[in-house]
Amino acid sequence: MDRSTNQQYLAEDMQRLDEMLARVTKSDETxxxxxxxxxxxxxxxxxxxxxxxxxxxxxxxxxxxKKSADNRKLKFVGLDIRAREIxxxxxxxxxxxxxxxxxLRGDATKLHDHQQLPSEFDVVxxxxxxxxNGKSDxxxxxxxxxxxxxxxxxxxxxxxxxxxxxxxxxxxxEQGGELVVTEANEMSRELPTPGKFxxxxxAILKRQSSL
Numbered sequence: 307m308d309r310s311t312n313q314q315y316l317a318e319d320m321q322r323l324d325e326m327l328a329r330v331t332k333s334d335e336t337x338x339x340x341x342x343x344x345x346x347x348x349x350x351x352x353x354x355x356x357x358x359x360x361x362x363x364x365x366x367x368x369x370x371x372k373k374s375a376d377n378r379k380l381k382f383v384g385l386d387i388r389a390r391e392i393x394x395x396x397x398x399x400x401x402x403x404x405x406x407x408x409x410l411r412g413d414a415t416k417l418h419d420h421q422q423l424p425s426e427f428d429v430v431x432x433x434x435x436x437x438x439n440g441k442s443d444x445x446x447x448x449x450x451x452x453x454x455x456x457x458x459x460x461x462x463x464x465x466x467x468x469x470x471x472x473x474x475x476x477x478x479x480e481q482g483g484e485l486v487v488t489e490a491n492e493m494s495r496e497l498p499t500p501g502k503f504x505x506x507x508x509a510i511l512k513r514q515s516s517l
Contacts, residue, residue, distance in 0.1 A: 364405035415446035
């Protein structure tokens with residue numbers, strides 16, 4: 307695939323992700339109310355790789371308070387264990403999209419080791435979670451993600467595969483999460499691997515009140 311084709315695919319994928327986020331957040335009354343309140347927001351993107359979605363997320367969550375001269379201030383933190391990808395993300399995304407960006411190299415299973423992280427986040431986002439690639443690690447990631455949520459915070463995930471998405475929802479519930487809404491993206495782009503699609507499913511979850 308040449309560079310121009312890849313960029314076209316990426317742009318189309320990001321547009322569809324934006325549309326899916328708009329759909330699922332409308333089904334979450336608490337999140338919708340918060341987004342339109344115009345308050346500041348802190349967003350953590352876990353296992354983000356080169357974080358192609360950073361601009362889309364910053365634009366989506368930063369555009370709800372346009373009536374005020376001082377728009378929502380969005381603190382965006384991306385974290386991934388791979389140094390090269392994190393360096394690439396840091397070079398591409400800076401504070402020019404209604405957001406302050408910070409990209410950290412780190413292990414998402416050990417968020418407590420990252421003292422520079424805020425104590426809580428309004429949204430924790432995981433794009434294309436890979437439960438199939440190490441269930442025990444992802445159990446830890448989901449648990450840590452839920453721990454990092456503010457009282458009304460939300461964990462938002464997307465998945466490549468139908469079955470893996472359902473498995474991820476089950477595991478997150480076991481770790482103390484509660485499903486708010488999940489939707490399939492019928493317009494998702496099919497990839498060469500059978501049954502694999504870009505952002506095939508998007509789900510919003512919250513922390514169980516007992517946690």
